[in-house]
Amino acid sequence: MSLRITSYEEYQDKYAQSVNSPEEFWSEIAETFTWKQPWTKTLDWNFSEPKIKWFEGGKLNITENLLDRHLATRGDQVAFYWEANDIDGEGKSITYSELHAEVCKLSNAMRELGLAKGDRVCIYMPMILESVVAILACARIGAIHSIVFAGFSSNALADRINDAQAKLVITSDGLNRGNKQVDIKSMVDESLLSCPSIEHSIVVDCIHSNPEMKSDRDLWYHDIMEGQSTTCEAEIMDAEDMLFILYTSGSTGKPKGVVHTCGGYMVYTSYSFQNVFQYEEGDVFWCTADIGWITGHSYIVYGPLLAGATSVIFEGIPTYPNPGRFWQICEKYKVNQFYTAPTAIRSLMGCGLDVVNCYDLSSLKVIGSVGEPINQEAWHWYHDNIGKKNCPVVDTWWQTETGGIMLSGLGNLSPMHPTHAGYPLPGIQPVLLDAEGNEIIENNQEGYLCIKFPWPSILRTTYGDHDRCKNVYFSNYDNYYFTGDGAKRDENGMYRIIGRVDDVINVSGHRFGTAEIEDAINTNQYAIESAVVGYPHDIKGQGIYAYVVIDSNKIEDSATIISSLIESVSTGIGKIAKPDKIQLVTGLPKTRSGKIMRRILRKIAEGEKSNFGDTSTLLDPSLVEDIVEKSI
């Protein structure tokens, strides 16, 4: 059943209804899904513990809602077109009934290996169809998946496996990325040296690299799939049972495992997908994210499949073999809704219009943006040249923790305004708070973006550490969920996201905590101490600037030290977190109480030479002059 709102007036009605009687509003939507047992209580919540339960007592399996439920009406419909990295590579497609069969086979194989409801499974895979099968097989048997983006290093992977105490890892021998092949099996092998909880690893033969297989641990995907039945009874899950863990960075400490649960996540991803993208029967949707990020979870896998959509999955990168690749794929599959990140738009903008205009993009109806603020220039380029001034740009603001899109236009229904994410989706009650926690009522004032009422796909906890969830999201302001973003609301009620107000840097739409990068740098033999800040970057949105205090006893030329520091970050986190600029310094500006004055370092990284505000609490003001002088 379609959950699609079809006019702006209907949106306004639904929004009012969702605020006035949220339980009735969400119940009506939830009833359109297949439940094995209805819920007894629609919502039970407080933001102080926090405790948030949606559809309590309800029993379901999400895979029955995204596969079995569709078989009678759309078994032969394509669920995914898979486009290979190579432009002349052999593409594949999979129908709903084929996907159902594959998922059942892997579910059976996983059960044979002894996996059961509640076990954690780590997925470290390329953008291939087997990744979707792996995700859904976990969900089918009630195992909790934790997908780790395959660009993370073996150390980062090991940390995540250990935090979740995963029993199984599903991976591939390698992956194709542009003109490179990356061996990921050896990364996993390295991680598993320090992951005692892992019993098996299932390996997809993706690049045929004939890796070494550890006989008591590694299993080929194609071997364990052989002879398995194409049906598999789905585990009966409570609405509030965990569906997955996804690690994400915050201001402090190691990345935390954001937990989403079965019922609420199902309802919200499906609802938001259909409304934001105005997906209609027969359309082809394409989200270019990687499944390792929340965008891939919610809008490649769960949202589209729940809605019975046909989507594209692309293995490769936007610039290979040339920067027209995205547009060529849009033409090839006659994509109707296209969803990508500002960083991709900004990098493709610089490549000229010849590689755009040679493709027929007339199928496009809605084009979307996610992950970071989209600047004016990129917005207009996207709107004019990709959307041909005919397609609404949906600038979707949301987070790993929110599970689904929170602020956005709904296709062509809503008014839009460049660089403004727009209005809250039904059910979402945003507010802007001042530093004291008072709601800002006036327009055009900047405030801390918070949400004052739960929606079905809000995070429930951080895995293994509920206090952390409480402290990070629910303690800054009593009774509000704190997003970590600053925002403004204009006179029309539209929200504009300014950016993070905490120590999180958003590089090409990827989140990193400054502390996490500092930790990786500090493991380096030359480093004594470091401070990492973000600075504006033309393509990536933000770049990473690291100030590193070097051990003066270790004499080495600075090029050697810098490459060694970069290596430490690549090893500790992954190449995606490499600093763009590293400045070797003799000390960091600190207050008398020993706190690093990041505000000053941020200004220096932005190119500021003076005007650092109040520096009277600095222990050694001369350090600042020295850092400014040698800044990059």
Ligand code: WTA
């Ligand atoms: C930022 C990605 C401006 C924001 C879905 C948020 C955005 C963080 C937008 C979450 C947008 C995401 N406009 N900023 N449309 N979308 N962000 O968890 O700072 O990877 O807090 O989720 O990205 O990043 P995450």
